[in-house]
Structures are given as structure tokens and as C-alpha cells.
Amino acid sequence: MAHIWPIGGGKGGSGKSFLTSALGRLMAGSGKRTLLIDLDLGAANLHTLVDIPYPAKSLSDFVKKKFPLLENVVLETPVPNLFLISGANDTLDIANLPYEQKIKTLRAIAKLGYECILLDLGAGSSFNTMDFFLISQNGIFIATPEPTSIENIHRLIRSIYFRRIRQCFTVMEFKELEGEVVNVFGDGSFNKPECMMQMVKKNHPEIGLKLAGDFTGYRFKLILNQLRKQDDAALGGQICRLIEKHLGLKVEFAGNIAFDDHVHDAICQRVSFLDRYPYTRTACDVRELSNHIISSAGDQLQINYS
Amino acid sequence: MEMNFTKLNYYEMLDVKPDVAFFEIRHAYNAALQMYQADSLVSYSFFSQSERKEILTLLEKAYLTLNNEKERQDYDNDLIRLGILTEAAKKSPSKMPVSIFDINRDQCKTGGLKNTDAEFRARIAANERIEKILAKQEIRGGDLKVIRNELAVPLEKIAQKTKVRIDYLRSIEEENIEALPALVFLKGFIKSYLKCLCIEPLDEIYSRYINCLAGLGKKS
Numbered sequence: 422m423a424h425i426w427p428i429g430g431g432k433g434g435s436g437k438s439f440l441t442s443a444l445g446r447l448m449a450g451s452g453k454r455t456l457l458i459d460l461d462l463g464a465a466n467l468h469t470l471v472d473i474p475y476p477a478k479s480l481s482d483f484v485k486k487k488f489p490l491l492e493n494v495v496l497e498t499p500v501p502n503l504f505l506i507s508g509a510n511d512t513l514d515i516a517n518l519p520y521e522q523k524i525k526t527l528r529a530i531a532k533l534g535y536e537c538i539l540l541d542l543g544a545g546s547s548f549n550t551m552d553f554f555l556i557s558q559n560g561i562f563i564a565t566p567e568p569t570s571i572e573n574i575h576r577l578i579r580s581i582y583f584r585r586i587r588q589c590f591t592v593m594e595f596k597e598l599e600g601e602v603v604n605v606f607g608d609g610s611f612n613k614p615e616c617m618m619q620m621v622k623k624n625h626p627e628i629g630l631k632l633a634g635d636f637t638g639y640r641f642k643l644i645l646n647q648l649r650k651q652d653d654a655a656l657g658g659q660i661c662r663l664i665e666k667h668l669g670l671k672v673e674f675a676g677n678i679a680f681d682d683h684v685h686d687a688i689c690q691r692v693s694f695l696d697r698y699p700y701t702r703t704a705c706d707v708r709e710l711s712n713h714i715i716s717s718a719g720d721q722l723q724i725n726y727s
Numbered sequence: 728m729e730m731n732f733t734k735l736n737y738y739e740m741l742d743v744k745p746d747v748a749f750f751e752i753r754h755a756y757n758a759a760l761q762m763y764q765a766d767s768l769v770s771y772s773f774f775s776q777s778e779r780k781e782i783l784t785l786l787e788k789a790y791l792t793l794n795n796e797k798e799r800q801d802y803d804n805d806l807i808r809l810g811i812l813t814e815a816a817k818k819s820p821s822k823m824p825v826s827i828f829d830i831n832r833d834q835c836k837t838g839g840l841k842n843t844d845a846e847f848r849a850r851i852a853a854n855e856r857i858e859k860i861l862a863k864q865e866i867r868g869g870d871l872k873v874i875r876n877e878l879a880v881p882l883e884k885i886a887q888k889t890k891v892r893i894d895y896l897r898s899i900e901e902e903n904i905e906a907l908p909a910l911v912f913l914k915g916f917i918k919s920y921l922k923c924l925c926i927e928p929l930d931e932i933y934s935r936y937i938n939c940l941a942g943l944g945k946k947s
């Protein structure tokens with residue numbers, strides 16, 4: 422069955438697309454049929470990173486029913502075993518993807534016959550982005566060691582946690598829960614998933630149990646990218662400990678990726694960074710991460726339709 | 728799962744085992760400061776200012792207590808008395824890898840309502856004044872207050888049991904529209920109030936009350 426790795430990060434420029442393409446190349450290189458899907462609609466650039474300057478088809482052709490199957494819009498890349506569904510030329514923005522089309526796309530992604538599927542989710546935390554993130558238990562967060570990026574990643578993790586809870590309730594039920602949370606925990610608490618979860622456990626023990634099970638099943642990971650020499654290598658681990666201690670959500674720190682100006686050079690030359698500069702610290706980090714990510718993937722595919 | 732920092736014991740706050748050596752406590756405190764201090768990148772934006780302040784105060788308290796032999800002894804004894812810590816876990820360092828904390832333990836139950844629902848129902852059925860009120864088409868805040876007084880339940884107890892803020896409860900009885908929360912929230916609060924006193928049929932009584940409020944100009 423396919424493993425799906427949604428790659429998200431609160432902030433633009435943290436390296437989601439770079440990492441998606443690098444991981445994709447490594448997975449394809451190890452002989453696995455690998456598909457990259459550019460869900461950063463409106464700001465798609467995955468195609469450029471895998472050397473398809475003029476993608477002939479894109480996801481919107483499927484969404485707009487120009488092609489009946491998601492397979493129909495898959496593009497071959499110059500790299501053996503590596504395929505792409507481009508988000509280029511898209512007139513639609515992921516944030517505005519209508520509900521039915523989102524469900525349709527989610528179902529279609531889950532059914533695709535690839536061994537590895539990587540989703541480049543783009544920045545931000547729109548509902549659709551979060552739903553795509555929650556399509557699998559293997560979601561990967563990526564951030565850089567800067568307050569702005571950390572701020573966004575904390576917010577994104579909270580939002581995704583919250584979104585999963587939200588998916589289990591009707592609008593009315595949820596409003597009632599929100600009211601009670603505010604009442605018990607005070608004004609600022611309505612957007613705190615940890616408070617909401619306590620309330621769910623109290624008022625809807627069955628759903629609480631199911632959610633708790635889901636949350637233990639998730640194997641979310643955090644990657645810190647663009648670490649410079651002066652940055653603290655322990656930061657990622659500490660962030661994960663904080664999240665576990667205060668949100669009760671397990672996010673595993675998967676590793677750091679060193680900053681290297683050659684990434685920029687490789688992108689400008691439109692060549693694979695890993696092939697062009699294989700012996701850099703950064704390339705080693707990415708390879709190590711890729712091995713870790715593949716070996717620790719859950720064996721069960723999980724999809725949550727909201 | 729999700730934990731409330733203020734409910735952790737000092738060892739849990741500092742992420743150390745109860746048999747931890749003294750020198751490690753300082754180390755743990757420093758590590759915690761690295762995570763929680765205002766300029767820490769780790770928790771940047773994760774807490775509000777007041778949350779952070781509370782955590783730092785608690786951490787300092789935890790550190791000062793555990794780092795003092797006498798105070799730590801007293802604190803340990805308290806934990807043992809509360810059944811949170813076992814004598815064995817404290818004395819035989821790291822013999823067994825079992826968790827000694829029951830993280831999911833309930834908070835101490837501070838005496839809720841003693842009256843049972845059945846008792847309330849019986850008393851309501853036997854009380855003429857309440858019967859009369861429940862038969863009315865219009866149910867006002869004052870009516871609810873009368874029922875509550877007939878049942879001799881102080882507002883504080885309802886607040887305690889329903890966890891609805893007492894000023895909201897009071898505003899419900901006083902029909903103090905300005906002070907009431909938005910309708911989506913209010914709905915749950917009123918129902919909790921009614922449920923707590925076993926006033927039935929719940930939905931029916933709720934509608935009669937809320938209709939009166941609407942008449943007074945409460946908008947969603």
C-alpha cells in the first residue's frame with residue numbers, strides 16, 4: 422500500500438518544496454515508484470525542482486473534470502521512477518477548493534498505485550491544507566530556527582490538532598463544546614486544542630477515546646531546515662518535548678538539515694542538489710532523513726474525510 | 728494526554744525521577760529554563776505572557792523545594808500520603824522502569840452536590856410552588872431562582888457542578904442581558920443549569936425561558 426507523506430510548514434520559504442523534491446528523488450532512486458503532488462496551488466514550483474519547466478497537465482485539470490482520473494494528470498519526470506502531479510497553471514487556490522472536490526481529490530490520492538507519495542502542501546493553515554495534512558499519519562512539519570518560523574509551526578500544529586477534533590463533530594455540537602471550553606478555561610482557551618480535548622473526553626467519552634487513539638497513532642515528525650553553525654542543534658528536540666508535555670501530542674524530531682548556499686546554486690542551475698553536491702553536510706542530512714522517514718513509516722494508511 | 732502544567736508535581740515539572748540526585752535537580756532546572764524563559768526560541772509564542780509567568784514561578788518553586796533537603800523530605804512525605812509517590816520508588820533508585828505517576832489521575836473531587844438526581848425529582852414533584860412555575864408558559868429568570876431556592880441549592884454549588892461561571896449563572900437568573908454570553912454559548916449554560924437541578928422536560932423549559940429572553944431583546 423502507498424505511504425503518503427504530507428509535508429507542511431507554517432511559513433513560506435522554509436524548504437518544503439526543496440525537501441519534497443529531494444526526498445522524492447531519493448525514494449525514486451532506491452527503486453520505489455514515487456509520486457510528488459504539488460498542492461501549493463497558486464504558488465506551485467515543484468515542477469521546476471524536478472525539471473519539468475512546462476508541465477502539460479496539472480491537478481486542476483482533474484478537479485475541473487478535464488480528465489476523469491487523477492492518474493491522467495500524472496507527469497513523468499526525467500528521473501526514473503519519479504512522477505509528478507503539478508500544481509502549475511492552476512487558476513484555483515487550495516484554500517478555495519470546494520468541499521466535494523477536496524473529498525474527491527483525497528479519495529483519489531489514497532487510491533493511487535504508487536509506493537511513495539509526497540505532498541507539498543505550501544505555507545499557511547487553511548482548512549484544506551490541514552485536511553490534506555491529516556490524510557495520513559505520517560505528516561512532516563518543517564521549520565527553520567527563527568522565531569517567525571517557530572511561531573508559525575506552533576500555530577500550525579495546534580490548528581491541525583484542533584482540526585482533527587473539529588472533524589468529529591457537527592457545527593452545533595462543536596459550538597456547544599466551544600462555549601463550555603471558554604466557560605471552564607477562560608477567554609483565550611477556545612482555540613486551545615488541549616483544552617478542547619479535555620472537554621471532549623468529559624462530554625463525549627467515546628469520541629474522546631477514538632481521538633486519543635488517533636493521536637497516539639500519528640507519527641508526525643518535525644524537521645528543522647537551514648541550520649547555521651551558530652544555531653542550537655538541540656532546538657528541534659526541545660520543541661517536540663514542549664509539544665508533548667503541553668499538548669499531549671507526540672511529534673518526533675526527525676533531524677536537522679544544515680544550511681548550504683549550494684542549495685540556492687543547484688536550484689538556479691535547475692539541477693538536483695543531491696547529485697550536484699552529494700558530499701555536503703546538507704546532502705548527508707537529507708539522505709539520513711530520507712532513510713529514517715522510510716524506515717519509520719506506519720504500515721497503515723489512514724484517511725480522514727471530514 | 729494533554730496535561731495541565733499546574734497540576735504536575737514538582738518532579739514532573741522538572742522532568743526528573745523522584746530518586747533524582749541533588750546535583751541533577753539544578754541541571755534539570757536550567758534545562759527547563761532554557762525551554763520556558765521568555766527569550767527561549769523553543770516556546771516562542773507557545774504561551775501567553777501570563778501562562779509563561781505562572782510556569783516560571785512554579786518551576787522556581789519546584790526547584791527551591793526539591794533542592795532543599797528538609798523541604799524535599801516534607802514534600803515527598805506529602806506525595807506519599809496522597810498516594811502519588813511510593814516509598815519504594817523514592818528509595819530504590821531506578822530498579823523498575825514502571826511509571827510511578829498516574830498522569831491521568833483525577834483531580835481531588837471537592838465535594839460536589841450531594842443530592843442525587845432522584846432526590847431532586849422527588850422534591851420537585853412534591854413541591855407545589857415549583858409545580859406551578861413549571862406549568863407556566865413563560866418562565867423567567869426569577870422563576871428559576873425560586874425553584875433553586877425551594878430546592879435549597881446555593882448558586883455556588885451549581886457553578887461548581889456545571890463549571891459554568893457564577894456570574895453567568897447569576898445573570899441568567901437576573902435576566903441581565905448585557906452580561907450574558909452569545910446565544911451559542913448561553914444555550915449550553917442554561918441547559919446545564921436546568922439539568923443540574925433536574926428541571927424537566929429540559930428542552931421545553933429551556934425554550935420557554937429563552938423565548939422570554941428574546942422578548943427582552945437578547946439577540947444571537
Ligand SMILES: Nc1ncnc2c1ncn2[C@@H]1O[C@H](COP(=O)(O)OP(=O)(O)OP(=O)(O)O)[C@@H](O)[C@H]1O
Nearest residue numbers: 433434435436437438439544647679680681684685
Ligand atoms: N538547507 C538549505 N540551505 C540553504 N538554502 C535552503 C535550504 N533549504 C531551502 N533553501 C532555500 O530556501 C528557499 C525556499 O525553499 P522552498 O522553495 O523549498 O521553500 P517552501 O517552503 O517550499 O516555500 P513556499 O512556501 O514559498 O513554497 C529555496 O530557494 C532555497 O534556496
Ligand SMILES: [Mg+2]
Nearest residue numbers: 437438461543
Ligand atoms: Mg514551495
